[in-house]
Amino acid sequence: MEECAALYTDLQVFAMVDAYLDEGMLDEAVFSLFVQQLPPGLNFLAASGLEEALRSLETLCFPREALDYLASLQCFSDRLLGYLERFRFSGEVSAVPEGTPVFPQEPLMEVVAPLPEAQLVETLLLHQLHLPTLTASKAARVVLAAGGRPVMDAGLRRMYGLEVGTKMARAAFIAGVQGTSNVLAGHRYGLPLVGGLEHSFVQAHEDELESFRAFSSGFPEMALRVDTYDTLRGVQYVIRLAREQGEGFRVRALQLSSGDLLALSRAARSLLDEAGLQRMKLFANGPLDEASIAWLLEQGAPLDGFYVGPALSVSPDVSALEIAYKLVSYAGKDRIKLSSQRALYPGRKQVFRMDEGGTARRDVLARHDEALPGRPLLRPVMRGGLRLEGACPPLPEIREYAQRELEHLPPELRDLKRSQPAYRVEVSPVLAWTREQLIDAWAASP
Amino acid sequence: MEECAALYTDLQVFAMVDAYLDEGMLDEAVFSLFVQQLPPGLNFLAASGLEEALRSLETLCFPREALDYLASLQCFSDRLLGYLERFRFSGEVSAVPEGTPVFPQEPLMEVVAPLPEAQLVETLLLHQLHLPTLTASKAARVVLAAGGRPVMDAGLRRMYGLEVGTKMARAAFIAGVQGTSNVLAGHRYGLPLVGGLEHSFVQAHEDELESFRAFSSGFPEMALRVDTYDTLRGVQYVIRLAREQGEGFRVRALQLSSGDLLALSRAARSLLDEAGLQRMKLFANGPLDEASIAWLLEQGAPLDGFYVGPALSVSPDVSALEIAYKLVSYAGKDRIKLSSQRALYPGRKQVFRMDEGGTARRDVLARHDEALPGRPLLRPVMRGGLRLEGACPPLPEIREYAQRELEHLPPELRDLKRSQPAYRVEVSPVLAWTREQLIDAWAASP
Structure with a gap:
């Protein structure tokens, strides 16, 4: 499938490019990629996905198989097929660095390229930035909820496929998640791997204690899951194993994944403490999200960390972002779009962030x-179709930068109980005026 | 990334397999793959994803790069690495045919294989069946809402990546969707391709009428989008183009994607009819789901079809299924799990569907x-690691079967306004008794 990845776009995109070629519309276009509106569950977005987006721009091409398929549809011109055969992306790209908090209408990326090229990469870029940005934004909230306790990505089982599960692990790591159970993501991005025993292992054994003994002898650093049959009975087996093994006992953490996590974590903690296992950690697993984690901790649940699933990424409260890739300029002329309620601002843009006392206050x-005061967020990352040096720092650097930027958000945006408190994104007078001029001109047209 | 797809699993799975090998636990295991509970937005599930699941079982192997990475983690034994190097799936699989309506607790698939093998394929199988089943289930509702009018998959832009967008297109087609804009899905599965002009094309031109003229000259069979600036003005341009071109005018459909679709479709219809363009179709596009489509049609919106996005698949109302892969038997002994509220039934299973007058009435x-009355739903699809003949019929056959099966669901389940009306899934007395015996035995254990 990867062979023909270049076909991963909407039919009409090829048709439009064919028409552009026919009309000789090869001038420079500018497209802005941005999120139109915050979904109810988020107070901010955290940009992510840039590195793979740039890599896929660099490598995009149309192999013979793809061209043959397009030809077989018998609706495209030979001119289009020839153009695609020679296609390499040659444009310029600016983007906010991965890990930067952003707000609706602020471009995550701007593409400047001959119109057919900029149009052809639309689906590709939306895909590369959507899920990672959604994940980093959601995961940042879960990490906030955990209040410094480690959050681990255990979302693989309920994810939508290899590609999604793997990209999601990287974006969650940027947002502050500590590790993932996804071995492929570990391999691909060098992420720390974590994991804990599953129920099936316990079930396969005749006896729960025996299963703990067998697993922990080889993998003492992985958490034992104690709730296959009865959580507190499971904890008792762990205590029995600790007594049996004495100094040799090396299990360091247990996982609770079902039932009343507040009551069970308290009871488990007591049992462990009474047995002298004060250093044994208790992790929660299961369908946790930022709200349930915050609630458990407010109630004083003695939990030391969280394995989180889909809530780190796509979840019922935020299943998708209203992400868009819009033409804002062609052949040196600014462009608008009017029918939608949402304003589209014309032309190439910059976002200036104003900090006060180390806190972002408005954009x-x-x-x-x-040339306005404040930090410009968009930076050049690609020129002539090639990544610029420094555009894609190593992952640990991105993570560190993201952590710092997220900490500099106003406290009310980091407050999980506040729903979308005001954060001012002003439109510069020049930009607002430009848009109004275009609207007036449109209204006056025949 | 595909190279190391075999690494796409949770760390603990490799640990458990390593421990199984150490203990010599190589006997036959049975795992059931099923959905634990219907999400609120669904009245039934439609199984999908089997063909790719079987293909990936046939091809799963651990290339050198994957083995080297696992070795680099320094926590696995050479025994595990040697086992993985030689790994080919050798098991037996039964499954319900793609397109079959299923209900919670009913296995979509059962895997019978030596324990380490059956454990290793867990994540793979969950991924192959989850999204397609979710999509087919959701898309079937959207198709029902459209009441016979064509529904087209235009979900690509807001999807989560190439793999997801492509699998989703196939599953939606099985559920009755007529075509997709995803060219890769067209290539891969032979799906009919559809598309309509985008706003950027109109924006790039100085003049909307000129953009319609340019696009429709090459692609008259693709819908024109008339709402870049002002929907009814867009319709007037189409009428002007029709008058200008007379007999040569070949545009057959317009797309409306923003604003008040009810009012705009009515006004657009009137304008077109007055201009003698009664045969011009009006399609809706945009953030539509089964509820908004049903509402528009109830209000009498003169819409001839729908381009639907994420609502065909993952959407806020149903972002994921509670899909599970559970051990139900090992070494000939039935297994249970108790801690969760949800019953896990032991052993290999069959589902018998009782029809009355052509309608499914209970399972x-x-x-x-x-040997019970009714139609057995689970069929053998793989033996010795190889697909059985007939396990994967051609896609048009699957679609036809799915349509027939969906039509045979009780009317109350097909009623979009009813939320999860009762459909009886009984547990056979023998199965219920088996489970109780196991619980009693567990309770009596030390």
Whole structure:
């Protein structure tokens, strides 16, 4: 399937490119990639996915098999097929660094390229940035809820496939998650791997204690899951094993994944403490999200960390972002779109972030050539179809940067109980004026 | 990434397999793959994803790169690495045919294989069946809502990546969707391709009428999108183009994607009819789901079809299924799990569906060797690691079968306004008794 990845786009995109070629519309276009609106469950977005987006721009091409298939549809011109055969992305890209908190209307990325090229990469770029940005945004909330306790990605089972599960692990790591159970993500991105015993292992044994003995002899650093049959009975077996093995006992953590986690974690903690196992950690697993984690901790659940599943990424409260890739300029002329309720601001842009005392206080969305106070967020990352040096720092650096930037958000945005408190994203007077001029011109047209 | 797809599993799975090998636990295991509970937005599930699941079982292996990575983690034995190097799945699989309506607790698939093998394929199988089953189940509702009008998959932009967007297109097609805009899915599965003009094309032109003229000259069979600036003005341009071109005018459909679709479709219809364009179709596009489609049609919106996005698959109301892969037997002995509220029934199973007058009326979940009245839903699809003939019929056949089966669901389950009306899934007395015996034995154990 990867062979023909270049076909992964909407039919009409090839049709539009064919028409552009026919009309000779090869001038420079600017497309802005941004999120139109915050979903109810988020107070901010955390940009992610840039590195793979740039890699896929660098490698995008149409192999023979793809061209043959397009030809077989008998609706495209030879001109289009020839163009695709020679296609390499040659454009310029600016983007906010991965891990940067962003808000609706602020471009995550801008693409400047001949119109057919910029149009062809639409689906590709939306896909590369959507899920990672969604995941980093959601995972940042879960990490906040855990209040410093480790959060681990255990979302693999309920994810939507290899590609999604693996990209999600990377984005969650950027947002502060400590490790993943996804071995492929470990291999691909060098992420720390974590894991804990599953119920099936316990079930396969005749006896729960025996299963703990067998597993912990080889993998003492992985958590034991004690709730296959009865959680507290499971804890008792662990205590029995500890007594049996004495100094040789090396299990360090247990996982609770079902039932009343508050009551069970308290009871388990007591049993362990009474047995002298004060250093044994208790991790929660299961369908946890930021709300349930915050609630458990507020109630004083003695939990030392959390294995989280889909809530780190796609979840019922935020299943998708309203992400868009819109034409804002063609052949040097600014472009707008009007029918939607949501304003589309014309032209290349820059976002200036104003900090006060180390806290981000407001942003200004401006034309790219304005010189305004504040930190400019968009940086050049690709030129002539090639990544610029420094565009993709090593993952640990991205994570560190993201942690710092997330900490600099206003406290009210980091408060999980506040739903979308105001964060000012102003539109620069020049940009606002440009848009109004275009609307007036459109209204006056025949 | 595909190279090391075999690494796409949880760390603990390799640990458990290593421990099984150490203990010599190589006997036959049975795992059931099923959905634990219907999410609120669904009245039934439609099984999907079997063909790729079987293909990936046939091809699963651990290339050198994967083995080297596992070795680098320095926690696994050479015994495990040697086992993985030689690994080929040799087991037996039964499954319900793709397109079959199923209910919670009913196995979509059962795997019978030596314990380490059956354990190793857990994540793989969950991934192959989860999203397609979720999509087919959701898409079937959208198709029902459209009441015979064509539904097209336009979900690519907001999907989570190439793999997901492509598998989703296939599953939606099985559920009755007529085509997709995803060219890769068209290539891969032979799906009919559909598409319509995008806003960017209109924006790139100086003049909307000119953009319609340019696009429709090459692609008259693709719908024109008329709402880039002002929907009814867009419709007027189409009418002007029709007058200008007379007999040569070949545009057959318009797309509306923003604003008040009810009012705009009515106004657009009137304008078109007055202009003698009664045969021009009006399609809706945008963030539609089964509820909004049903509402528009109830209000009498003159819409001829729907381009639907994420609502065909993952959407806020149903972002994931509680899909599980559970051990139910090892070495000839039935297994249970108790801590969760949800019953796990032991042993290999069969589902018998009782029809009355062509309508499915109730199912019985039974042991696999029971002979009960009704249609058995689970069929052997793989033996010795190889697909059986007939396990994967051609896609059009699967779609036809799915349509027939979905039509045979009780009307109350097909009623979108009813939320999870009762459909009886009984547990056979033998199966219920087997489970109780196991619980009693567990309770009596030390």
